[in-house]
Structures are given as structure tokens and as C-alpha cells.
Amino acid sequence: MIARSLAGIHPRPRGRETSLLLLAAVALLTGWLSLATTQAGRLSAGDPGLLVIYLAAAGVIHVLFVITGRRTDQVLFPAVVLLGGISLLFMARLPPSLVTQDAGPAGVLTLAPLQLVWLLLSLSIIAGLAIVVRNDTWLRNYKYSWAAAGVTLLLLVFLFGDEVNGVRLMLRVGPIVGQPSELLKVILVVFLAGYLAENRALLAGTSLRVGPLDLPPLAYLLPMLAMWGIALAVVVVQRDLGAALLFFAVFLGLLYVATQRTSFVALGLLLAAVGSVFLYAVEPTVQVRVAIWLDPFAQALGSGFQIVRGLYAFGRGGLVGTGLGAGLPSPDGTLAVPALHTDYVFAGLAEELGAAGAIALIGLYLVIAERGLRIAARGADDFRALLAAGLTLVLVLQAALIMAGDLKLVPLTGVTLPFVAYGGSSLLGSGICVGLLMALSDAGVEAPAPPQALTRGERWRARGRGVAGRVERAVR
């Protein structure tokens, strides 16, 4: 088995990736030099151990890509490496005691080393998926199982989740604390891609006419209403506005991609508007969020403190920023902006790298968007196209939501900036997205077998697939 799969491997040079990675490495090393020099007050490289480990890991993964010789996208990985590197630079600049984790024999890890660990895990996930995944049947055929797993995960958080700052997001399993919504978004995309790919033709048909709207048969609208309900439930029970908004936006985006019907989007926006008014009426959290978005200065020392400080950070940054390490100091360990390493990482980077740096960051996310949508456009069939489009939407919409939130363009929602914000769950979830995108970008991926009657052996194996198979049959 192993010998056979090794026989099919032919190394293939990836020149574009090599040069982009080298460029990213040079940029990051320059950034490190700039940071260390500013901090030391003289020309200094500081202790570049973290960055060197990170770049070495990226190099090793690149070599693995070359050796295994798959024709995957050559731009996504360098772009992600650069984003992660910027994150590492910024975490190394923040007070190390911000986050600490007892790592047993390795001692107590502080902010930057922890982020390095998560970044390395994330890059390994990308590498693993991009090299190993050659077949998408396990995603395609088990969409209802994935949906069931997602709902279970959601229920677990509802029941056993820990509340942090009044938001119930975290799930604790032994010593590991995770944010399941990061995993949930990937599962959601897999389910939606599977569902829409199967029912695309039916959804695009018209049988109901409500005023100016042409609607598909009512039964096929049910998942849409269910999605709306789940989004509302997420807000009410978890008070997690960001995840709810992201889920619904990705859902609408995919629905449009699949059917090209603006009436769906209009209907979805209408539902979202109704839901928002309802939530505003019943949820005090939402009222506060909207109030401090409209006028943070009314509560400048209270609930609007974070937004006000964030806006000042953008202002201090100006055009080219204060320089890495020269932003507003945090003398006694308190940050200039609360949650500077997570929700407000964009404001922090904009302060030290300026508008120029912030726009470069947006540019990097645009690159990811372009690559992802290109992979989607080249997808061999509906499922792959929708999956790639959905994964791209998740990454990019999330980045847009939090960047716009930091800039006070939309009410602040607590989603993370993919690959830049501190946090393990977010890095792993985003890593899965990019890894799958890279796997999908390989034109040589086996196409699914045409639907055929099962042979006896296959039927036996299908029966043996246990729970997953049973769930699929139950739903049908």
C-alpha cells in the first residue's frame, strides 16, 4: 500500500512558491530587525529564534510539497506564511505575560512562543491536507453526518461551554480549551457545499411566486430557514454575534454562487434584517454593541473604551506607522487597547505599520480571495467549486468583518483575523480551510466515481461504514 503510493510520487519544482517564500522570509527578517533595533536602541537582531524556527518550518513544508510533487496552488502557502509571520512579529512585540500556558516539562510558555506553536500546527495541517487529500468522497458523501457533528458541537457548547466576558464560546476538554465555532464554520461549508451541489437544479427552479420574488419549492427553502434559526440561536444562547453573522453571510454567499439568483440574496437579507430587529429588541448585548458602534465616545471610559482606544491606535499610526515596537507602550502590562492580541490585532498593526501596512494586510487577504475563487472557478464539479468558494468566503468574510469592526465601519463582532490574531482554534480552523483549498486546487485529484449500482463487496463495505452511513440513510 505504502510502496504503491510512494511509487506514484514524482518531485516537481515549484518555482513560484520558492521565490515568493524567499521574498516573504526576507520581508519578515527585515521586520524582525526593525523590531529588535527599535527595542534595543541600537542595531540588533535580538533573539530571532522564534522567527528562524518558523521560517525553517515553512521551508521544510515547501520541500515536502516539492518532493510529493502535487500540482497544488503555489501562492496560497507563501501568503499564509507571510500573514503568520507578521502575527509572530507582533506577538513577540507585545508583553509576553499577556497569555501564559503551563506546558509541563517545557516550562511555562508565553505569548509569542505559544503563538509559534499554534502557527506551526496550523502550517502542518495545511501541509498534511494539501499533500494527503486526493479524494473528496469523505466530505461529499457524508454531508449530513458532518452537519450532525456540527450541531452536536454547537449543543455541547450550549450545555457545557465556559463563559468569557459574558460570551459563551469556549469548550473545555481536560486541559485543552477550544473555540468550537472555528471548527463549526468549516463543517458548515462542507455541509452547504454538499447540499447545494445536490439540489442546485431544484433550487434554481421556480414554483412559488410571492410578489416580486420567484421562490423555489418550499421544501428546498427549509434548510435556509434552519440556517437562519441556527444563526439566531447562536446569538441568543452564546451571545456570539460574530459567528452568527459569519455563518449567515457565508450561507447567503454560497446560495448565490450555487443558484445565481438575486431573489435568494434579497430574501436572505430580509430575513437577516427581521432577525436583527428582533435580536436588538430582546438582547441587551446587541443593544450595547450597536450603541457603542454609533457613538463610542458617549461611553468613552465604559463600554466604548475599547473602540475609542482602537480608533486612537489607528490615528497614532498615520501613514507609515510608528514602526514595529514603537507603538504606545504598555508599561504595567495593561494594553493600550484591550484585547490587542486578539480582536484588536488589526488596530495594533495599523498603529505600528500605519495605513500602508494595514492596506498591505488587506492586500494579502485579497490575494487569498483571488486564489480561492480561482480554484472554485476551475473546480471539476459543483461540489468542489462550492466547497472552494465556501472555504474562501469563510476566510475572507471573517477578515473583513473584524477589520471593519476595528475601524468602526460595522458593529464590533468578536471574530478573529485569520492567521494573524492570537488563538489556537482560529489558527487551526483557518489552516484546515487553506489546506483543503490547496488540495482542491490540484487538477489531478481523482474525480468521484460515476453513480453506479454497488457491487456486492461495495455494498458490504458501505454497510460497514457504520454511524456515518446510517445518518446519511436516515436523513434521506
Place this chain on the structure above:
Amino acid sequence: MSAFEILVWILRLGFLGLLYLFLAVLARGLLRDLRGATARTTRAAGVLVVMAAPAGAPPVGATMALETITTIGRDADNVVVLDDAFASTHHARLTFRGRVWYLEDLGSTNGTRLNGRPVEGVVAVGFGDEIAVGETRFRLEPASA
């Protein structure tokens, strides 16, 4: 301005400059890709590679670009014309709908097989699948560069 300040400025602007260099290199490649993509839009969505042909026409290993509706058979009005005594005049049809190739048998005498199994009705064909018409066998492949 002291020498140190100048140094810090060089490093700061250098970092930003390199970030933009990275983006510029990407943008150049991206534009090249886009131009390539528009040039390729007229290309066929798939090709048939001849795996085996009894009479040697078409030759083994030949690739044939497919049209959106590709008919296969012995008659000269087919898109893919076979010199195969076991093929019917209008034997089978490949159609490209959405993003998927579909294969159907056109009531041929000896039938059409997909991966060795007889085709009944319309079936989806994936890239890499083997289509057998008479004694001629093809493999469907994506039309890569």
C-alpha cells in the same frame, strides 16, 4: 536626525516596502494568469485519450478534444469517428452540462461500457474513467495545457 534614527527609518520603510514587493510580485503573476485564462476560455472542457483501438484508427494515445455535445460512432457525421466493426453508426453521446460530463448510449447494438459496466440511461463520467465503445476504449481527461 541621528544615525540611529535614520537606521530605524530605513528598517521600517524597508519592511513595508518588502511587503508591497511581495504583493507586487503576486499581482504580476495574477495578471499573467488572468490573461492566460481569457485566452483559454475557448478550449474544450475535456479530451478523450485513445487507450485501445482494434483497427488502429484513431491511433492509440491520440487525444481528441471534445465538443459540448460529442457524438461517437462509425458514421462520418460523428464528432469522434471510429473505424470499429463493433461500433454502431451513432453509438454513444457525451454531453457537458454544468461542470460534469454525461454519457449515454444511443441504442447501439453492442452497448457502451463505463469502467467495464454497461451504460443504462445517462450516467455522469469523471475524469480518469474509461469509456468503451465497441472494441475501442477511451479515457476521459481534463483538457490541461
